[in-house]
Amino acid sequence: MSGIYIHIPFCKQACHYCDFHFSTSMKKKEEMVLAIAKELRMRKIEFENEVIETIYFGGGTPSVLTTSETEFLISEVYKNYVVAENPEITLEANPDDLSSERIIELAKSPINRLSVGIQSFFEDDLVMMNRAHNSTEAKKCLEEATQYFDNISLDLIYGIPGMSNEKWKQNIETALSFGISHISSYALTVEPKTALNKLIQTGKIAKPNDESAQEHFAILVETLDANDFVHYELSNFGKANYFSKNNSAYWLGKKYIGIGPSAHSYDGVSRSWNVSNNSIYLKSIQEDKLPNEIEILSVVDRYNEYIMTGLRTIWGVSLNRIETEFGSEYLDYLHKQAQKFISDDLLFIDNGILKPTPKGKFLTDGIASDLFYLN
Structure with missing residues (x-):
């Protein structure tokens, strides 16, 4: 099973923390939709022996497309690829795009999963991040979307400067009050070429605090665990049968094609990425x-x-997979590198599987880099 990721490179406005590829000018939106459809046709040979299990519209802000534009691109996938009987088709959407009418439109379309960019339910956080929606829109869109969609994920950001543990708990509780079955949550990170970085450098916004972020992460894990969410990936929590199939396929090393400017692809032996420039792409x-x-x-x-x-x-x-796929030299290296983390109760081995302990989860990316094989 494989997936198709479609990058929609447009946003109404630039969030201060974002370093993804997008344009705030919609002038070439229709032209871009046609180009994305053409790229889907051009690349069908790459997946002629694959079955598409997931179609994911990411961005940018895919909800700036009309429902008919989204349906047109989905139809191009069906025309050119073999698609599984009940594929997961996800649309990333912002609350300000999810009016009552739009939600009903989308519910009638092939889209069967929404990923809503809430980030915070507090007005001051949304203003600081320069989000296009407000707190009222965030709550209203979830009230209505949950009436039409069973499979909804929402994004929350923690580690926001000045956010108390109590305020963060309220964000999580508000999300849970809508009966949401999946939450993706990320620490606020400062990327070099973003407005957030400039605002911090000029002293207009405080720098995110690692200690606060770690406390927020612990609160998140504990609260969602108590509400029957499975912490199946560092930043992702889902109830049973509601894990993101698209994201899980990526983490499990399945093949995917990325369509649109800046989109990445992976076929098991190679990785490719499209140019991050709308004009050159077109x-x-x-x-x-x-x-x-x-x-x-x-x-x-x-x-x-x-x-x-x-x-x-x-x-x-899997230690067995390491030995089978990469050889005993890599397995020995992994054992040696992992030992200090096992001793510090940050990693453990269970039935031949190396995993982070609860204490080690927040530090996963740093631990992984210490386990990398260096040429």
């Missing part, structure tokens, strides 16, 4: 050229990637 597609770069993954690359993704999930890193 020109290339019009000239029947794929605007991407390809990297063939070495054994070391594939080992390191498995360590990174495996440790982030409940599935962990």
Whole structure:
């Protein structure tokens, strides 16, 4: 089973923390939709022996597309690829795009999962992040969307400067009050070329505090665990049967094609990525050229990637798979590198699977980098 990711590179306004590829000008939106459809057709040969299990609209802000534009792109997938009987089709959406009428439209479309970018239910946080929606819109869209969609995920950001533990708990409790079955939650990070970085450098916003973020993470894990959510990936929590199939496929190393500017693809042996420039992307597609770069993954690359993704999930890193796929040299290296983390109660081995302990979960990415094989 494989997946298709479609990157919609447009946003109404730029969130202060975001470093994803997007444009706030909608002038070329219709042209972009046609180009994305053409790229889907151009690349169908890559997946002629694959069955598509997930279609994911990410961005940017995919909900800036009309429902008919979204349906057109889904129809292009069905025309050119073999699609599973009940695929998971996700649309990332912002609350300000989810009017009552739009929610009903989407519910009648093939979209069967919404991922809503809430980030916070507090007005001051939304203003600080320069989100396009307000707190009232966040709550109203969830009230209505839950009447039409069974499968809804929402995003929350923790570690926001000045956010108390109590305020963070209220954010989580508000999310739970809507009966949501999936939550993705990320620490606020400061990326180099963002407005947030400039605001911090000029002293207009305080720098995020690692200690606060760690406390928020612990509160998140504890609260969601008490509400029957499974912490199946470092930043993702889902109730039984509500894990994101799209994201799980990525962490489990399944193949996927990324369509649109800046989108990444993976076929098990190579990784490719499209140019992060709307004009160049459009020109290339019009000239029947794929605007991407390809990297063939070495054994070391594939080992390191498995360590990174495996440790982030409940599935962990299989020592048997390390030996079978990469050899005893890599297995011995992993045992040696992992020993100090096992001794510090940050990692443990259970039935031949290496996993982070509850104490080690927040530190997973740093631990993984210490387990990487260096040439």
